[in-house]
Amino acid sequence: MESQSTLRTAVIIVAAGSGERLGQGIPKAAATLGSEPMLGHALRGVLAAQIAAQICVVLPRGDTELRALVASLQEGNDVQLMTVDGGSTRADSVRNALEVLSETDAVLVHDAARALAPTEVFHRVLNALESGAKAVIPVIPVVDTIKVASSSERPDIAPEQVRSTPIRESLRAVQTPQGFELATLRKAHDASAMFTDAQAAAITDDAMLVESQGIPVYLVRGSELSLKITTPNDLLFAEALLEGPAAPRWVEG
Ligand code: C5P
Numbered sequence: 695m696e697s698q699s700t701l702r703t704a705v706i707i708v709a710a711g712s713g714e715r716l717g718q719g720i721p722k723a724a725a726t727l728g729s730e731p732m733l734g735h736a737l738r739g740v741l742a743a744q745i746a747a748q749i750c751v752v753l754p755r756g757d758t759e760l761r762a763l764v765a766s767l768q769e770g771n772d773v774q775l776m777t778v779d780g781g782s783t784r785a786d787s788v789r790n791a792l793e794v795l796s797e798t799d800a801v802l803v804h805d806a807a808r809a810l811a812p813t814e815v816f817h818r819v820l821n822a823l824e825s826g827a828k829a830v831i832p833v834i835p836v837v838d839t840i841k842v843a844s845s846s847e848r849p850d851i852a853p854e855q856v857r858s859t860p861i862r863e864s865l866r867a868v869q870t871p872q873g874f875e876l877a878t879l880r881k882a883h884d885a886s887a888m889f890t891d892a893q894a895a896a897i898t899d900d901a902m903l904v905e906s907q908g909i910p911v912y913l914v915r916g917s918e919l920s921l922k923i924t925t926p927n928d929l930l931f932a933e934a935l936l937e938g939p940a941a942p943r944w945v946e947g
Contacts (some may be wrong), residue, residue, distance in 0.1 A: 706804065708806060751778075752778055830927045831868055842856070843855070
């Protein structure tokens with residue numbers, strides 16, 4: 695399914711995370727999902743959306759296996775696939791990719807960990823950019839009640855206590871791909887280059903940086919299929935999705 699967008703678009707796939715919480719002792723993007731590494735699903739998902747002129751995959755420094763996987767997917771594809779080394783934080787990894795991208799209108803930043811994101815989500819993000827948004831992110835409603843925690847007044851009872859309860863109706867769980875006008879994302883990342891290590895480690899998505907520039911970030915509908923595969927349980931769930939009615943994988947049911 696091809697997007698009708700007239701925007702020249704690049705996609706950054708960040709895949710340089712350590713995968714510590716998955717506990718397999720290998721980078722998360724190399725963990726097997728179904729019959730291939732998670733990155734293979736993520737990259738083929740981006741290719742299936744047919745939105746990108748250029749895709750830059752950010753890989754763990756020194757990795758050879760995932761580089762070979764990216765190279766193998768280049769065969770028979772017009773889209774330019776590139777790889778760069780990751781940095782010590784996610785924001786550093788995105789910045790490394792921004793340095794090598796050619797001048798496009800739009801850039802989508804996608805987590806390899808959201809390996810099953812459907813085609814329609816890529817198109818919803820791109821359509822919002824096409825309509826004039828400088829920043830757009832896919833979201834889903836939050837089903838849990840969320841509490842803000844703080845240190846406990848009585849550590850002998852429990853280490854933390856509730857500080858406040860945001861109204862659930864107004865909360866959204868944020869996914870990727872996140873879409874930006876390229877110049878806007880570059881400016882936001884340049885501004886964050888001065889951050890302390892603690893500030894840099896607290897940047898968990900690109901939209902945060904753009905928000906801090908006072909730029910409106912628009913929300914479009916994400917997908918339950920775009921789960922972030924982080925723990926062994928997530929991997930089991932993703933395997934079940936692959937075998938279940940979600941097929942073909944990158945199209946909403
Ligand atoms: O686990 P976390 O939220 O940090 O990871 C989100 C995404 O960012 C993953 O796809 C991971 O591979 C990537 N990442 C990265 N470079 C880092 C940390 C995370 O590319 N230094």
